[in-house]
């Protein structure tokens with residue numbers, strides 16, 4: 001069976017999706033990264049192959065997420081794209097008339113405004129963890145409640161107590177304070193869900209006009225308490241996709257499909273046995289100017305295949321110096337990507 005793979009490699013979770021040539025989801029996996037993106041990806045690929053069968057033939061693979069370049073080199077990605085475009089493409093694929101994507105993941109959150117299947121505006125918050133999945137995980141642990149049950153607790157609340165949610169430190173100390181006052185856990189959890197939504201709308205979504213037909217995706221969309229709070233605050237219907245946590249990976253797989261169909265070259269995918277690949281990631285400081293960039297260098301079987309995280313061209317690999325376009329360089333197995341804002345995504349949306 002032919003398939004396209006997408007990998008959304010984040011600091012908290014690593015999501016993988018395998019799509020058929022028609023864009024149908026064959027398998028979707030959510031794996032905790034636990035500080036080791038390579039191991040998480042290797043695990044995920046094994047799970048995908050186990051679920052779909054060993055005759056799976058990969059026609060293309062794309063990576064997205066904060067570790068997209070690292071994982072892109074690790075798996076031999078054909079396409080490396082940022083999360084904004086991957087989430088937008090997935091949302092449009094699953095919900096053709098989407099106007100706004102609300103996305104809250106493990107470590108960051110985003111809003112994407114879409115008009116006629118084109119991204120017209122977006123914002124992303126990577127600075128503050130308040131309101132993200134990792135913050136909710138911490139609070140669930142502290143309260144002794146599985147995160148999966150957070151939404152059920154919130155729905156049992158008799159009142160929604162206000163929790164300061166502008167930053168993780170304030171939120172946590174306010175929750176402790178409310179508990180000491182005797183406020184019920186259900187009410188605190190409901191207040192926390194409301195606070196997360198308030199924080200999102202006044203920071204990430206600040207100044208954005210939320211278009212009708214809202215899709216809520218990312219790992220936190222599993223939390224029905226937060227979804228309910230969005231419905232109340234916005235006064236709008238919110239759609240939650242079936243594979244809400246894996247939408248970035250689904251978008252990446254769709255982008256791989258678009259690229260491979262358009263450019264028609266053989267995939268660079270290194271296969272499912274990635275643990276056999278001798279892969280190394282190094283960080284060194286460049287002291288050639290006061291910027292003192294911490295350059296990331298990736299090697300496969302001892303050969304440098306990518307460098308990034310620096311501010312000039314000093315450490316560009318020869319291919320980049322020759323002015324290869326993103327598609328050229330990705331065709332040769334190294335990582336490259338295109339900007340999200342203003343990119344037309346409509347051509348990637350149809351399942352054909």
Ligand code: SF4
Nearest residue numbers: 286289292293310312
């Ligand atoms: S990589 Fe470039 S910008 Fe960064 S420290 Fe070296 S010379 Fe300066």
